[in-house]
Amino acid sequence: MAITGIANAPVSFGIFELTTDQEFPEPETILAPLRDAGYDGIDLGPVGWLGRGDALQRRLREHGLGLAGGWFDMPFTTGDDGEFDASLKGLDDALEIFAAAAEADPERAPLPTLADAGSEARRANPGGGQELMLDGAGWDRLARNVERAAVRIRAAGLEPTFHHHACTHVETPEEIDEFLDRTDVDLTLDSGHLIIGGGDPVDGWRRWRDRINHLHVKDVRRAVLDDVVRERAGMRAVWERKAFVALGAGDLDLASFMDGVIADGFSGWLVVEQDVVPSPSDPPGQAMEDQRRNRDVLRRWVP
Template sequence: MNAAVAGAPVSFGVFELTPEGAQTVSPDAMCEALQSAGYAGIDLGPAGFLGRGAELRARLARFGLELAGGWVQLPFSEDAAFEASLAELDDALRLFADAAEAGPSRLPLPTLADSGSAARSASPGRGAAVDPLSTAAADRLYRNVERAAAAVRAAGFEPTFHHHAGTFVESPDEIDGFLAHSDVGLTFDVGHLVLAGGSLADGVRRWGDRINHLHLKDVDTARVHEILASGGGMSEVWSGGVFVAFGQGDVDIAGVMDGLSAFDGWVVVEQDVLNGPDVAIDQFLRERAADQRTNRDALRAWL
């Protein structure tokens, strides 16, 4: 495997759904924790979190990190909403360009994802039943992904598409459908495939030659089943301790890594957490930093 390992702000509770008013780990404290644990890169996180322009480049250089990728969620199945969201894509691409000015060893991958729907987000793993995507809407999704991919490539980057629980590309069948209609590579997220009821071993076999980005996480499947059985949605998944440090869950990390031995790209370690407004941020940082040391050490047999 010719790859590099990156961490992610979401592993420190920093992402688009961080609760209003919640204390968050600072970008410098996060980068320092990842650097000390031996990571080579970091994902972008919310636009501007790591800075912009010279500030972004200086922060990455100070901690010896490169930008691995970044989440760009767009409403691909609705034409009007997609048009209105293109400014968000343009903003993200400017940030990728800012980071790329430093001449990194690997270019970051803008990580496209569908925004799904409220009904799907409330019923992860059951999206096709609770909110099926019509043929016309699926055609719009594929067409608009191609438009976004063209913009990414015009900016000098290669796109990747993230299948994600609670969106319109969630299940193995939906992933198959997407790949059949697009030449964009796949961000293989082991945790979200588990949430969608898919088999990791089967996913590696089916999509291995299309995977150009890897999001690696461990999952407490008993906790997943408990949350979903009680009617919980993605918010409860993120806040419910589903994603755990490597070795504490049920994901066959070794099987995924061995199965993707030919993979060449970024392995982004994600341990999604959603911290509440009353979190003790110093203790939270210590716990998250310890988890990321555990996660990085678990991959040293391969990287």
């Protein structure tokens, strides 16, 4: 087995759900440079940004890129069943885009990337805590709703993955264990979010490698995370304070992590992410330069 490909993500350029109040660039402004930097794929970004149907397929083929996956959060644990039922319509809409990408590149099919929408209490407290964890009924609801979403994804001919994510109800190692025990959906291991949740990515890979079908690799500065957690400043502060940095510039033990991934023969997409909220003070072109550098760093393991 071998890695399907190295992808990047629109979030590395500040294109994601929290920045929809800003004008997004045209996809070509990042797709062509990413291809030239040696990336094999791109994550979805906001639903519709990359286009739909034939337009999406043409765009991916033109740049020789596959669609790796795409974030889709749902109210698995909050609200009533009616709220979750309503969210399934949005999932169906996104699945049409994923299915079109899979049709264009069936050997590198995307993995729809599910995540919990979290809660106000969790969003205010990156890193979680015992008092913020779900009770038994909450876990039952999450597992039941994840299964409903997974059935829909598999009916579309695709395989789901679940992203443990900061400020949600699947964040800490203990919560990831509980999630995997209660569902048959495999895991997107995100090195940065695992650190926020109090885990270690090298240990996480060893612990869950048989259930990991998708990788998000990001480096982080622990000192920034610690400040945000101590101040209870919320998840947006993690992005705004630029906790996520270029590979090698933070506290992730990238060498040990990637050595393990390669040695164990991981088969799937590896998505490089360097989440940012854009600022007028950002140097022009810095985001793309960081992504070129990130791809070069990974050539040690994936030429």
